[in-house]
Amino acid sequence: MSWIDIPDGSPFGPDNLPLGVFQRGDEEPRIGAAIGDQIIDLTPIASAQHLESAQQFAQPTLNGFLALGRPVWSATRAWLLDLVNDRDAVEPHLIPQSEVTMLLPFEVGDYVDFYASEQHATNLGRLFRPDSEPLLPNWKHLPVGYHGRAGTVVASGTDIVRPSGQRKAPDANAPTYGPSTRLDIEVELGYVVGTPSTLGKPVSVDDFREHVYGVVLVNDWSARDIQGWEYVPLGPFLGKSFATSISPWVVSLDALEASTVPLPTQDPPVLPYLAGTKLVNYDITFEVRINGHLVSIPPYRDIYWSPAQMLAHMTVNGASVRTGDLYASGTVSGTEPNQLGSLIELTKAGREPITVDGKDYTFLQDGDEVSITAYAGTLHLGEVTGRIIPG
Numbered sequence: 423m424s425w426i427d428i429p430d431g432s433p434f435g436p437d438n439l440p441l442g443v444f445q446r447g448d449e450e451p452r453i454g455a456a457i458g459d460q461i462i463d464l465t466p467i468a469s470a471q472h473l474e475s476a477q478q479f480a481q482p483t484l485n486g487f488l489a490l491g492r493p494v495w496s497a498t499r500a501w502l503l504d505l506v507n508d509r510d511a512v513e514p515h516l517i518p519q520s521e522v523t524m525l526l527p528f529e530v531g532d533y534v535d536f537y538a539s540e541q542h543a544t545n546l547g548r549l550f551r552p553d554s555e556p557l558l559p560n561w562k563h564l565p566v567g568y569h570g571r572a573g574t575v576v577a578s579g580t581d582i583v584r585p586s587g588q589r590k591a592p593d594a595n596a597p598t599y600g601p602s603t604r605l606d607i608e609v610e611l612g613y614v615v616g617t618p619s620t621l622g623k624p625v626s627v628d629d630f631r632e633h634v635y636g637v638v639l640v641n642d643w644s645a646r647d648i649q650g651w652e653y654v655p656l657g658p659f660l661g662k663s664f665a666t667s668i669s670p671w672v673v674s675l676d677a678l679e680a681s682t683v684p685l686p687t688q689d690p691p692v693l694p695y696l697a698g699t700k701l702v703n704y705d706i707t708f709e710v711r712i713n714g715h716l717v718s719i720p721p722y723r724d725i726y727w728s729p730a731q732m733l734a735h736m737t738v739n740g741a742s743v744r745t746g747d748l749y750a751s752g753t754v755s756g757t758e759p760n761q762l763g764s765l766i767e768l769t770k771a772g773r774e775p776i777t778v779d780g781k782d783y784t785f786l787q788d789g790d791e792v793s794i795t796a797y798a799g800t801l802h803l804g805e806v807t808g809r810i811i812p813g
Contacts, residue, residue: 425509426516428458433795433802439502440636440671440804441484444522451482451525454517455502456671456804461522463515467505484528484672488616489745492632495616499676524670526577527638528614531744533575533666534736535610535642535658535752536567538727542755545767562690565727565735567752570642571663575748578669578806582643584788584813585664589647601813602645602661604772605786608753609708609720609763609794610640613729614672615747622740627698630730631675633743639669639708639806640750641794646766646785668748669806681705681798685728692731695738701728704798708754708763711793712786715778720754720763722796788812 428435434456444461445451454461468476475494478487487498505512537543540557543566547556560566584605590597616635619625625633642662649661682702691697706722732749753763762768765785768776775782786792790810796803 425513426458426460426506432458433797433804434458434671435800436503436506438673438677438801439499439506440673440677441487442527442671443483443525444517445525446517446522450480453479453481453484453487456519457506459519461517461519462505462512463517466515467511471511473501482525483746485746488528488614488635489618491617495635495674496676499674524577524579526575526668527670527672528746530572530575530748531615531746533570533572533747534567534749535570535662536565536727536732536750537561537752538565538725538732539751539753539755539763540726541724541757541761542753542763542767545755545762549766549771562688562726563692564696565732567732567736567749568657570658570666572748574663575666575668578667578808580665580667580808581811582665582667582808583811585645585648585660586813587645587648587660588651590651597651602647603785604646604766605810606644606646606765607710607763607786607792607794608640608642608644609710609718610642610750610752610754611704611706611722611796612638612640612668612748612750613732614638615743615749616745618744619737619742621742623742624695624740625733625737625743627696627728627730627734628700630700630733633733634675634729636672636674637678637704637803638672638748639794639796639803641667641792641806641808642750642753643667643808644764646771665808666750667806667808669804671804673801673803677801678704678798681801683723686724686726688726695734696731698730701730703728706796706798706803708794708796710763711795712778712783713791714793717776717778718760718762718768720761721756722751722754724756725751725754786810
């Protein structure tokens with residue numbers, strides 16, 4: 423790889439090659455692979471080499487490629503790994519990332535958000551139910567989740583408008599309406615569905631890799647004051663649905679294979695449809711920055727529920743998944759104070775401010791920019807960013 427200049431610390435080495443959708447100037451959006459700080463424009467190379475899936479790389483979303491399924495995904499990765507050694511083929515079609523705009527990488531079909539971190543669920547349980555058990559009775563029997571709003575999943579870099587809604591202070595007699603004053607982040611890992619399933623036929627935990635192509639980074643922005651007033655009894659709604667940001671590059675499960683780790687022990691034992699011999703997690707560490715200042719480093723490896731179990735539970739009632747569906751882990755939090763994946767945890771619901779740039783800090787302010795990056799060993803997963811603007 424000596425012929426490609428890969429800057430030190432670049433998130434995209436030759437063993438990664440994630441796929442995304444880019445647009446240069448007024449050219450048509452199309453699919454590329456990231457390497458270093460450049461993009462390999464795959465359309466002309468695949469066409470010249472008569473690749474069977476070449477026409478899919480000329481599309482403005484990854485959906486057509488995702489629908490081709492696991493054999494094509496694996497063959498494409500093998501092709502990419504060989505391709506980066508072919509200087510004659512690649513060099514004429516390298517484009518600096520600084521010259522393009524990265525777009526939403528796939529058209530999102532449905533969006534589901536889980537609650538898979540035991541540490542996060544325990545932390546929130548202690549905050550909200552200090553006199554009760556932190557985990558509700560169902561939590562260790564099934565991956566708790568809810569359906570979100572696919573239409574407000576946005577590309578990294580999209581400004582986030584501060585949402586307004588009803589909120590009720592604990593000492594108030596009635597709710598008021600206005601901009602959220604407790605705007606928060608949620609650090610998550612998102613799974614991108616490629617191969618659809620059949621309505622009425624659950625997906626087995628052992629078939630996870632046949633349906634899921636890869637992962638993106640997720641910031642599931644949350645308005646805690648709106649959420650706290652509305653969520654009983656039906657769960658999250660307007661406090662979550664205003665925006666969810668995802669990273670522009672989709673990292674394949676094949677690229678992540680070397681970072682798999684065993685699933686933590688699940689006690690009590692799960693029901694048969696959630697049990698399997700291939701259940702794994704990924705050894706991924708996130709870094710969260712607010713206005714450039716590092717505030718947390720949540721670890722993913724100890725997430726209680728595996729992505730295969732999330733998919734199996736999501737479909738056990740016969741619900742189908744479609745190409746482009748996105749499901750996310752829920753907030754990723756660890757056991758240490760600097761491993762918490764949301765401000766509500768980091769600040770004990772605003773009661774104990776953290777220090778950011780030498781100042782006390784609780785929830786997001788207008789103008790704040792949040793950046794979430796992640797890496798699995800030497801394999802980086804890119805970045806998802808968003809800046810808060812007034813409503």
